[in-house]
Every structure is written in C-alpha cells, then in structure tokens.
Amino acid sequence: MLIKKSISDQLSTLKQLPTLPHILLQLIRTCNQDNIKISEIAKVIEKDPSLISKIIKLANSAYFSPSRKIVTAEDAVGFLGTNAIKSMAICSSVYEVFHKTSTNAVFNMKLFWWHSLKCAIIAKLIAKATKFNGGDEAFLSGVLHDIGKLVMWVNFPRQYADLLKVHASQPDLVLAGESQMGATHAEVGAWLLDKWNFQSFIADSVLYHHYPLNRILHALPLVKMIYVANALSTVSNDGLADGFEAAQVVFGFTQTQVESLLSEADGELKSVSESLGIEIEPQVSKETITTESDRDRRKDLAQEVRDRSLLLGTIQNLLGAADEQAILRESYHGIQTLFDVNSVLLLVYNSESQALCGIALPEDTQFAMISDLFVPAQLEHSLLIQCLRKGKILDSFSRTSDPMPAILDEQIIRFLGREGILCLPMIAYRETVGVMVLGMDSVEYSHLSAQLKLLKMFVDQAALALHVHQLKRSQVSQLQAERLGASSSMARRIIHEVNNPLSIIKNYLKILGMKLSTHNLAQDELKIINEEIDRVALILRKLNSFSDDRVREAEAVDVNELLSDLLKITNESLLDHFNVKLHFDLEPNLPAIMADRNSLKQIFINLIKNAFEAMTEGGNLRVQTRHIAGGLGDEPLLGGPDYPGYVEIIISDDGPGISEEIKAKLFEPFATTKKDNHSGLGLSIVHNLVKTLKGTISCESALGKGTTFKIRLPIGTGSEP
Template sequence: MQIRKSLFRQIETQRHLPTLPAILLKLIDACGQDEENLKEISKIIEHDPSLSSKILNLVNSAHFGLPNRIDSIHRAVVLVGTDTIKNIAICTSVYEVFNQTKGNSVFNLKFFWWHSLKCAMVAKFIAQKTNYTCPDEAFLSGLLHDIGKLVFWVNFPEKYRELLETCKDRHDLLLAEKEQLGATHCEVGAWLIRRWNLQSFMADSLTYHHEPKNRILNALPLVQIVYVANLLSDVKQQNKNYDIAEEFYGFSKSQVEELLSSTEEELKNVAHLLGIEIESPNDSETILSEEKRVKQEDLAHEVREFSLLTGTLQNLLQAGDKDTILRTAQQGVKVLFDIKSIFFFLYNPEKKGLICNAIEKENSSFMNDDIVIPMQADKSLLIDSLIKGKPLDSFTQFADFKPIIIDEQIIRFVNKEGILCIPMLAHGEYVGVIVLGLDQVELSHLSKHSMLLNMFSNNVALALHVDQVRRNQLSKIQSERLAASLYMARKVVHEVNNPLSIMKNYLKILGMKLSAQDPAQEEIENLNEEIDRITMILRSLTTFSEKRVRNFVSVDINVLLSDIIRIMSEYLSKYSNIKVHMDLEDGLPKTITERDSLKQVFVNLVKNAVEVMPTGGNLYIKTQHVPSYFQDESASEHKKHFGYVQIMITDEGPGIPDKIKPRLFEPFVTSKGHGHFGLGLSIVYEIIKSLNGTLSYESEEGKGSSFKIGLPIVTEQKD
C-alpha cells in the first residue's frame, strides 16, 4: 500500500498526469446531479464547438438510427440521454488528452484504442443482453479499462518500454509492473477513475479485469461485464475465450461470433465519427507490417546481444588470472542479462566439492572460501545442476519438495525469490556453477535468452579451465626448476662442506693458541655458530621438500634481533649511509620456536632491506606484544599461546613493483635483477608458515616496503 501511494505521488508531481478539460468536468458534475438539468447540460456542451460537432455527428449516424436529423444539442441530449452524451464527451476528451503521446512499435497507440473501443462496444452489448441497468456505464468502463497502461507510458516511457519488450504475456506484465513500478496498470487506472470522480464500481471494473476467473464469478455485474468483454476483445485469445462467455452468460459460440463481427464494422464508424485513429490487428497489411517489425526488432536485439557478448568474450580472453575472469564474467551477466546478484561456485578436485568465490567485499561475510558444498550433496540444486550439466532453477525444482538447508541459506542470502544455477563444464571436466539470484519475473525474461546464456557460461567455463591449466603448467615448471636447483644444490653443498670443515678446524686451532680469558674467544664462538648455521642452511637446501627434525627452544626475540644486527655490523658498514633504528618493546614475552630458522628469516629480511637501498637510507626494526589468549587446535607442536609477538622490518627503498606483488612469496620471483634467484622471500614465507605465524607486507612504489611478522607466543611445548 505504501509503495502504491509513493507511485501515485510521483505520477502527480511529474506533471504528466492526464487532466480532463474543465468543460468536461462541469459536464460530468452536471450529469451526476439527482435532478438532471437538460438545459444546463446542453449549454455546457454548446460552449465547446468541437465537442458539439462530434456529438451531433454521432447522434445522426447509423449507430443510433434516429428517424429524423437532429440539429440542436438540447434535442440530442433529450433523445439519447445524459449518460450517452457524457460517454461521448469523456471518450473524445480522453483521446485528445493522450493524443500528444507518441507511440512506437512496442506500444502501438492505434492498436490500443482499437482494443479499448472494441472492449467498450462488447461490454455495452453484454450489458444490454443481460439487462444491466446502465449499458453506457459498461461502455465507458470498457473504453477506459486499460487507461493505466497509458499513464505508465506517459510517465515512465523507458522503463515501461522495457517491461513491454520483455514480458510477452499478461501474467508476466502484471508481475513486472508490480515489481518495477510499484502497482499494476489495473490499480493505476482505477486510481485515475476515482480521481476524475467517476462511479466507484467503474473503478472496481478496472481494478479486477485481470483477476483469476474464480474470483470474478463472485463479483458485481459491471466487474464481470468488463472482465468478459476484455477477454473477447483479445484477438490472440478469442477462440479460447468463447467458453468464458458461455460460462458467465450462456452465450453460444455462434452468438459470440455474431457479436464480434457486428461490432467490428460499427467500431470503425464510431472511431471515425469520434476522430479516434485505430488500427485493427486483423488487417492484412497490419499483420504483415507487425511481423516485419517483430523480425526486425528480434534481429536488432540479437545483433545487440551478440555485440555485447563479443565484447565480454574479448575481455575474458584478455583476463590474466582467475579473479579477473570472475570479475569480467560478473560484469558480463549484469550488462547482458540485467542480473545484479551473481555468485560463482568453482569445483575443487581436492575437496571434492564446490567452493564459493566471493568477488565483492560486501559478499565476503557469508559467501567466502569457507563455504564448501560436497559433491555427495546431490540433493543440492548446485550439485544437481553440475552433475546433470543443465541449468536448474529453484522455482521449478522446489515446487514439490523443500530444498536442503544450504540451498535455503543461499536463496535467503541473495535476497531474491529464488536462484538459477548454470553449470560450467569444459572438455568434459567440472569447472563450477554460476548462481544467479532472481525473482520469478526475471527468470521468465531470462528464459528467452537461454541460447545466449548457454554460450556465455560455456565461454566463462573455458576461460577458467584454460587459466587452471596454465597455473598447473606453471606449477609443474616451478617443480622442475626446483628439482634442477635441488640437484645443483646438492653438488654445491658437497663442495662447500669441505672448506667449511677446514675453517672450523682452523678456528679450533686458533682458539687453542689463545688463553681461555681472551676476548677473541667470544668472536671465535660466534664464527663457529655461524658456520654451523651455514651448514644447516646448506643441508636444508638439499631437503627443501622433505620433513626435518625441528628444534624448538625458548627464544627472546629482542635479544636475537640485537645479536643479528651486531653480527651484521661489518656487512652494514659497507653501506655507510644506512642507519638502523631499533624500537624493541621492553619486557617482550619469550616464545618457544625454532631459533635458527627465525634467525634465517630476520637475516634474509634485513639483507633484502639493505640491498634495496644501495645509496643509503633508514632501516627500522620494531617489536611489540599483541595480547590475545586463545586455544590453537591446528598447531601440531604447540598446546596454547598468549597473543603474538609482532616484528616489523621497514626500509626506504623503491618499493615492490605491482606486477610481482601477487607472486611475491613464490620461488624464483625477484625484482633485483642479475645475480638474485628470488628464493629469499619464498623461504621466509615457508618458515613463518611452518611456525604457525603470519607474514604480510605493505609497499608503495617509491615509498619503501614494510614486512610484518606475527609469531604466536607459545608457553608450553607439546610432548
């Protein structure tokens, strides 16, 4: 109700509402008086020469069959009655009010007025045959029964054109009007009749003329008359509606045929006398031109759709990764089919199910990677669609039984009446399912574009399949490169271990030559530790993908970082313009972790930061405690931890190029050029991940980079 009021206010404020001439309003008021003043009515009509001429022409026509010619308005009013005069006046005035409106191939005004007049004359005939008290009221009701369509066309031409184009039957049009505009043309027409102060039952006949038959059977006579007259005036449905006339009034088929043929010729005469241009759908020229128009419109529509499809397909071909493909596909659905609620569920062979890939941030709260629909859930509409390889909608599938809960949740989340699932397959392999949230009227519209939708989904599936093949190939190449690097690493390790052993021996001899209290003993010990660490690193290079024994100890992160900077002081001195700024939080909790692995992480990050500032700069190292107690069920080595130790290492280098950001932590990715293998950050990432920590970064070209490590504070080690 509130939506309808809002619509009516909008129509009023747009100033496109048809207003009856002042003279007609006076005439309606005068005709509605209890005691009819025929002289007053005649005087009102005589003030409008055009209206007077039309009334006299019609009164003297064969339609009324009067024995003598009538020359005065007063005599015409006396002979045919005020109701007939009022109807003639309203009919001509309404036509003139809307005559400025431009129709087109979608909304043919000549067809509209033909149908309206036909309905009016059939309604009057039924009223006379059934002894209805006021046949002229039936005539006027029939004439105005579709006036709401004109109001929509005048006030919302583009939107109503789209509705008329997409809705090919009455039921769809009524749903679309209600959904898109807020009221049906029946409701708008009735509202206008009441606004013009015409009889209330006339407004009811407009309100209910598209209601189901079983409701009309219990309605008042005028509502029934207009309902049947409208059906009999529908050329496309005439043969089907003979039974309606028999059921309501006992008319035989021959009686109905005689009625329709007799009104056809009279219809043209009345329209001519009233100055109303009409065009019958039965005219051969009209039928031919209409068929030609439909073909031209269908062809133009197909050309437009395929042009849009071609543009979308070109964008799909140019998409560089999965996310870009999905964004392009989402935009394509919006442009091609005017659907706004779109989700992609991609098949994951490892999890043997469909995983939602949320594109827009607002959808991530529910539709995210956590949602997995297993292939075993074959009662799910999504799984059923993928297995059968054909589109399925919830309106049809769930007509006889309830959906499973996950389907109900998805329908509720998309905030639509239902969903349409479109399977994506490529070369016989599962790719995923496109899920569209839509209302019944949108599904009806979409069903007319099934071929285009099928072509579109096939191309999206192919693009995603090609991207997956490409990523698999890249992974294979990386594995092969890693295997080759591993082979070379083993050879290098074998060669390097010999001089390292010699160095340790020399250090041992040097230590024996010095006294136990000599300050150099500490330096010798540090060198021994570093040689041991080098040996461990070299050994880890040869077992990059193998599990190793892990040595967890309690580590003071602040002390470890301070030792690293002290040991690297000579290395840093080569870059004399680099200043190290340490901001280490006092009382930072210790954590049980792998000391040597963590040391390798910090050395790599510090070394990277220094190397990107060859002309000098500032290096910032900061630690802080982020308190938060929770149980960690996933950690295999730990029982519980209390928050995080956060370590930030920030440089003032050139920043990370955008093109390598998505693959920054992959092996063999580097921006440093010749002499760098791109393994450092991938090793750092793998180590932090193995310690159940987090590694993130912020970088802007020209403004440096900051790497942030989060390490869980582990207080107890699992046995």
C-alpha cells in the same frame, strides 16, 4: 480488489508502468468537482495545445455533427459536456501512452483497439437503451476494460506471448495462464485504475468483466454493461452466442435488439476511431499474419545480433584479463550488463581439496565471508555440487525430485538475499573449473530463462578465461618446481663440497690463533674470518632446508599445543628485539591433524618470524585457529563422519603490507620484501611444505593494511608418499 503479493510487488516496481500526463490528471480532477464552470475546464485544456487540438477536432467530427463550427476550448466543453470531454481525453491519452508499444501477430495493437472501442460504443448504446445516465462513463469503462493486457504485454512480453500463442482462441485458458503468472489482466487493469484514482465503479467494471455470468446478475449497472459489451465485441469459436446469451440474461434483450445494437456500433466504430486518432483493424488476414510473423522473426534476429555483439565485446575484455581478479571483475560486470543480475557468486574447483572454494574481489565488502566459502564435493545433496558433477544448469525454482534444499543452499540463498539461485557449471576443455551462482527472485528467473543459451555462452567463456589462467599458473608452478629441483640438486652438491674445506679452514684458523699471542692484532682479523665462515655455514643450512625433500612421517599433531610451544620460544628470542604484542585466539577442542611435526614447525616459525621482522616499529601479531567443516561464514555445515573437515591457522600482522607486484609472485623462489640480500626462499619453502601436507595457503595483504596468511590443513590425512 485482491492481487497476489508477488504480482503486486512486481507491478509496484515495473519499469514500463504507464502514467497519465499531468495535464490530463488535472483535467480529471477539475471535471469531478461539483458545480464546476465550463470556463475553468477550458482553462485546463488550454494549457496543452495538443489537447486543445484533439478536443476541438473531436467536437467538429462527423460523429458529433455540430450545427456550427467549434473553434474554442470553451465552446467544445459546452457542446460535448464535461463527462464526454473527460472520457474522450482519457481515451486519446491512453492510446498515446501505448501507441509506440511494439506488437506482432500474437498481440496486434490495432486489433486490440478495435475490440476496446467496439466494447466502449456497445456499452454506451446499452446505457442509452436501458436509460442509464452514465453513458460517457460506460464508454470510458469499455475503452479501458482490457488495459491490463497492455500492461502485461509491455512488462512480461515473452511470458505473455507464450501464453497467447497457445491459448489465443480460448479466453478461459488465457485467464488461467494469467493467474499462474500472479494476476489476470482484469485484476491488473483494475489495480492500475485504482492507482490512477479513477472512480471505483469504473475500476469494478474492469475487474469483473470475466466473472461467471450468474455472479454478474446482482452487480451494479456499469459492471453489467461492460460484461455484456465485452461479450458482444468478442468473436469466439461459437461466434457471438455467448454475447447474445449474456445480453438476454442480464438485460432481457432479444436477438433482434442485439443485432440492431451491433449494427449501430459497427456504423459508429470507424467514425469514433478517426475522431480520436486511433488506428484499428477489425481482423488480421492471413497475409498480414505472415508479414507480422516475418517482422517478429526479423526483430528477434536483430535482438540476437545485438546481444551477441555485446557479448563479444564483454568476452574480449574477459579473455584480455591479466589475472584472476581481473577475470572475476569482468565476469561480474558482464553478468550485470548483459543479464541485469547483480547477485553473483563464483566458486572455483580445487582438485587437491576436492571442494568448491569461493573467490571474491578485495573491494567486495563481504570479501572475507566469500573467501571462506568452502563446499566439499561430498555434499551430494547441494545444488552446487550436483551442478558441478552433472555439468548442467540447475536452479532452486524448479526442483521437484528433492523439494527440501540442502542447508548449504539455503544459506547461500539467504547470503545473496534473493528468493532462489541459478547454478551454472563452468567447464573448459572438459575440465571442471567451477560453478557460477546467480541469486534472483522468481520474476527475474522467468525473464532470464529465455536467455539461458546466451547466459551459458558467457559463462563458458568465463570458464575458459579462468582455465587459461590456471594453466598459466600451473606452468609457472611447474617451472618453479623444475627450478627448485635443479637448485636442490645443486645445493646438495654445494653443501657436500663446501662443508669439508670449511671445516678444514676453521680448524687451521683455530691452530693459527693458538700459535699467535692473545694480544696479537691478527687475532681480530682471525675473528672476522671465523664470523664470515659461520655466515657461510648459515647460508648452507638454509640451502639444506630448502633442498630437503625427504619423505616425512605423519603423526597426530595438536596444532594449538604446537603453536603455544613455538610462541613461547619466539617470545624469548624475538620480543627483546621487536616491540610486538601477541594475541591468541585458539579454538578449544581443535581436532588433531595427521602431519609431520617438523614441517609444521618450519611453516609456523617462518611465518611468525616474517611477521616480527615486518613490524620494525612495533605492532600486533594475531594467531588464530579454527575447525572448518565446509560451512559458509559463521554458519558451519557438518560434512559427516566421512568428512571431518579442515583446521585453519590464521597468522596476521599490522605491518606495512605487501605490494601487488610482490604478492603476485609471493610463493616463488627468490621473491622477497626484505632488504639486506635476503634469499627469498622462506615463503617458497613454506608453500612447498603446505602443499606436501595436502593443504592450502593464501595471503591477503595491501600496502599500509598489514598481512594475513591463511593455512588450511586436512584432518585425518598425512603427507604425500
């Protein structure tokens, strides 16, 4: 039996795959043994009180009409025979396995068992009429011939319900729809019976019961019986015409013989179902349909209420998140809990760089790779950018206009390790926040497609939480800028007002020193005063650099050359005081950037000096450069001549690291990890200079794990006018 690999893989991992009770499997094995004693079979049955009760009740039923009352398992086996015992036990157990399966007007379980039992009884009567010795096998095959429908209903309820709603009265179209899902119910049923180690001919009868009539003519008897029995127990638009034709062509039965057989089957059907404890329903009245439909709607409504309640709880956690990492953590948790999707990627839109930038949790094993994910808005063929621009949910499974996905999309699919991706736009108050990417297989996508409305609601709330966080951060930045502006203005006034008296004081001190003898004790005090004045001058110079907001001229700068020159200088001035080893990894042929050289010097000197000062007991300082053209990890994706990309400078040390408290406000003025009354302006100045150069700066650090600063500067653009 061949089943498409996709459905085979799905079936192998189904959560609702039915399993037969262990005692029943033991009973089947025992009954299949040659020359097995009745007492041995009875011992197996006696291990399960429920099974004993069912079999004794069955043996005493009106259907079998015993001449004396059966009271023991051994008597029941002797009276019914091993094959009948096995068939009836399997039939009853399969019913119990699926008994609690929820149904509705589309798939009525009572009607299903009515059809299955009628097929089983007709098959057994055909076996008797054709003098086939395997009447009990024919009965069992008839009971199980549609079991694949149950498996598909339990595991793919929405897909299968949609299929049955449209084509319930057209079996051929139902089969075609099942094939589109990956396998027909006949193939699934045969696969399950193989898995249960049923005799191959029984599985064959299940597999072939919808094959063309001309192919059935040359099959073995059991396959023919189930084919005809199924046709005679199925009422189509043409009544039983197909069944009469099949019975005549396959077995040569006349219409009178078939009508007699059907009459006998109808007479036995109720008795057999009652004996087996199976509830059946020959047809569904209009009143029942309405009731079932109402029940189905109530169930859907209850499910929606449960989903929304769970969503509300998750959203409350989301909106209560204190920072970006907390929002990200709650977003991941919500997607996994509500929608059972584990491959999630979140990219936020950076309006300054006009690109989607990956964000990840520090504990993520692929944190560095996700953080390096950079998707420029110019990559119009990317599904992510199309989702961002159109503000619509897009996926890689149903793209028809452009069957060839962008290389970047393929990279992300491989990175997530799934068959495809679902991209959801993150929009809040008509502002673009980013894109959430879910990695999934086609089966997961088909399940999730019915929940897109709920999924969109959740993603909208995640976008809102991120947007609120960004607004808060923007307001803080604005307050910082105003504070910096006020400080800059005050600093310029202080510098102007203080420099003159300082110069006068230094001159008078020099004159005073000249008037005193060289050995006068006051000379030492004058020296101390001079040193303190020099320290005041140093503070003024720092204020001067902090308040310097002049428009700077951009020029082509070779970043590698500039770093090499600066590191030569710092080698001479800093290595004497710090036991630090320098490591370089400068990418050859790095493109030049248009920037102000002095601003770059100030940025690099600040960061390098900070790294040295952090490693008081020695360590390693690593400086790395590389060209980024909008790629993922180690697989760059070129953006074309109109988008040359970015130069990234990474400066890292293995010092003591930075606490989360300080890191949260690292680039704010007056925030510092240093002691001895440091001003805490250095990193604020660095941040402002990088921003002026239209770049970005980020910090990765943890206590005891060192610190890494990443600066990205655009190629081919200068500073802000």
